[in-house]
Amino acid sequence: MAAKKVLVVYAHQSAGSFNAAAKDAAVEVLGTQGCTVDVSDLYALKFKATATAEDIVGEVKNQDHFRYAEETKLAWKEGKLSEDIVEEQRKLTQADLVIFQFPMYWFSVPGIMKGWIDRVLTSGYAFTQEKRYSQGIFKDKKAMLSFTTGSNESMFSANGINGDMNVTLWPLQNGILHYCGFQVLAPQIFWAPSHVKAEARGTMLGGWRTRLQGLLLEAPLSFTPSDSFDGAEGFQLKPEVQEKHEGQEFGLTVGTHQGKRLPPNSQIRAGV
Template structure:
């Protein structure tokens, strides 16, 4: 699908990891299709996961007396914290919403929002940590998918602002596939996908594709790991033909 744009949000500390291999093959396969690929390598970027008042920067004030324009940064290149709508009681959601409307969010947030806005498909590549995403990726979701940009009230789930985009979770687990079956010790893998796929991605309007789960690569044989990578590469060949999952409680809990 030449001309399609893909954002890969990658959360792993080691480039030579199995997650790194999955990211690499995704870039290779999608590039062959003529897709434009953007990668947010969160650890390499040293992405800030904490949602703080520093995310609200000073609004542009025009030229200084010396003729130097100030646009949310000090003259030394350091972002200046902006005024809060309620300085007596800090509410991050409210302040991020107001800052988005005033175009006074920190640049690392707006840079990521621009990547998301331009993407047709967002792939999240990560290892499963405690049935969820690594902290750095959770922080990306907390800060980037803010009200005003990804959703509003009303304006969520099927009406979310990212409703014309696809999203896909590609993740690795420590446990085997048997552990994540309905009768497995960890329960059906769909259970832990509920807050990620439904509560975050679908809430923001994304059309969610079925997850790509690579079970227990660390204890798999070399042949099994190669097969997992090949399976991912094969799926990507027809990824644009896939239909999104039925993002309702029945998909997660009614099987």
């Protein structure tokens, strides 16, 4: 594997946690392969999670009605974003692969990581109306979620009490990562490390270490290409695309499911 730059955006409070072990494994294994690995340790950085006017250096354009997206887009263009955002954008711009390492909180990422997403993926820098999804600004980069859960796998199945993990992952993987253009690698899910035996935790970490060795060569998850949607028709699936998939058992994706059954494991495994 050619030397690449990797950014690990990491959110756990404790160096003794399973998440810390997963992060350390990524740094070590990818480093051994000649990758340069940067870690943004969000709690250690005391990363600001709130999107506010303080993210702009100097005067904002409209103090009476502050609009975060417009103001930060302008500040990005004029080089007036706060130092912590600029630093994260610098690391992200250089990265070929971004790994988000976190414990699942409320079916999503911890607040501090959501703050990184809200503040670092600035309009203009990370996406525009024209450059999003498969035409997205980061289409030459890869990104993935690597996370732990408290629940076990069966609870996050199609018949499980939490519902299908594919549905849980759709907003994060499609609405954030793919929206910005990233090729999204299959998530690394460490099921309930607090509730399994030490041996099983060792096996999970071993599996991650093995996967890390070929990670950058993996095929990404599939999403519907942007040109399948008609901008003049409210970004609906084009009739010819709908027609082509009419006889199919499953919908195109978890989100654009066309009223059909969800394609199984499409947010969990590549090539399905």
